[in-house]
Amino acid sequence: MLSRPLRTTFTLLAAAALTLTSACGGSDRVEASSAGDELAGAKLVVGSKDFTENIVLGKIAVQLLKAHGAEVEDKTNLGGTVPNRKALEAGEIDLYWEYSGTGWIEHLKKTEPIQDSAEQFKATAEADLAQNKIHWIGPTPLNNTYALAIRSEKAEELGVKTVSDVAELAKTKPEEVTICIETEFSTRDDGLPGLSKAYGMKIPKDHVSLLDTGVVYTETDKGQTCNFGEVFTTDGRIAALGLTVLEDDKKFFPIYNAAVTVREDTYAKYPALEKVLQPVIAKLDDATMQKLCAQVDVDGMEPGKVSADWLDKEGFLGSGGEG
Template sequence: MLFRPLRQTSALLAAAALTMMTISACGSGDAVEAGSAGKELEGAKFVIGSKDFTENIMLGNLAVHLLKAHGAEIVDKTNLGGTVPNRKALESRSIDMYWEYSGTGWIEFLKNTKPIQDPAAQFKATAEADLAKNKIQWVGPTPLNNTYALAIRSEKAAELGVKTVSDVANLAKTKPAEATLCIETEFSTRDDGLPGLSKAYGMNLPKDNVKLLDTGVVYTETDKGQTCNFGEVFTTDGRIAALGLTVLEDDKKFFPIYNAAMTMRQETYQKYPALEKILQPLIAKLDDKTMQQLNARVDVNGEEPSTIAADWLGKQGLLGAGGS
């Protein structure tokens, strides 16, 4: 994916604002006090960035609290912006690390046009090529795969008998009035969005059947079923479960794999080898279900990402005694 789409909902904006309030509370860009899970990183100072949508902000906050607890001095630059600003900040040494996705690295940074469908192979190819060409180290991958999908409210899925994207393509031929789709603007033009999806599945939707909406509105309108029956969603979004939506199987495996991983410059990785050992226990726990739950606490419950991160890490035993 070239850019991770922005979660342009009121819940996200509130979460982002709260995140910035947290940064301001310790002084914008000021270091966060170290904790006590261990002293492997004592004397180290890291600037941690993140993209500006819920999941990446959440991941960034998890890293902030985890590395702080292991003795590092942290400058919190989460919610920095989109894919390009974070990558440029990493390369220019304005930040030391941020979470990126394997599909994004493969397509955007390495300029490949065809994704690799096997997750392990996709990550390996991305990590090896980025290290060789750009001296960027990938630490991961997490099990979570934050990719695109089509979803529908569950009762309507049962009524129409749809379980796969191929079923939607068939519906467009047999019952075109039912094949209505809500998507965001970016998805309407991307190769890994509607144009590519339509080509891969032979899905010809009438122009009037496709409605362009903000991301958050896509979820609510898909749930209502008035503007559209189907909606473009992200598989780790907590609103899927909260709204009782059914995610359709991408039976032709069109959408790329987007496993998250921590990216940093090779020199940082080599200077602080303890980072691998510290990050891997966190990485191993971040599967789709866990990330959906963490994202839902922001987008559905309105909780603040930094608070969620500290709470969750503590319950997982990753902060050690006294860590926060």
């Protein structure tokens, strides 16, 4: 998670990227011209990954761009990282929200993450633009990094507080180290293979269960299928289920600040995208994202309503308040 000084730095960084005019965003439930016409005539296709946070972020982009005059096709919940990136590169979508650590490790094939948030984002954005003509608009203050979590009572019973503790437990009580993860996490360099290598941790294949994102949380909470689960640090279900997040004491996981990735030709055609998106990006910190995700995953609200309500509350619909 980002420290308070780093969160402040990113908020200032995002704010500094704005033009002097404050831009307001919008929602599906308001007229397209209510927040401004900076994107009038633009036709844009918005994708997203298939987990709650990214879907909410995708809906925010859809509603915001519509409110600024764009004609938007909603292709959120398109799939995982690979389908979205391929769709972006192929021109099947114009933009989607990606994460700095994912860009660095997965798309740019770098093996060593940069531990400073601002430097990681800058390096990722510059390299992706130069090599792949993908422009990054951001970053958000939120850092949606991976983590291992365990139900709190079991953490106390086993005496685990860090991932190093889990690695030690794998040697002394291997039967206790069972883990629930997503399929994508099972193959990524910044997932279980890299984590196991970094911590010298050997987990038998029959101790690893591949599950859908939501099921990982519920099964980790039940403690029957697994004691440990792969989680996203901005997920509202962590607090709702009373899970304990273990410290990544060797700092293996990269920084994952969210940003909008857009093809350079689209960015050049619609430069107003920067001004429209940056005021919203500056507001998206860890606490905000945890609340929005919890409204979907805990309270059962639709991602589109959650995003629209938040944009309205923050004054991005052009109906009052300041962007």
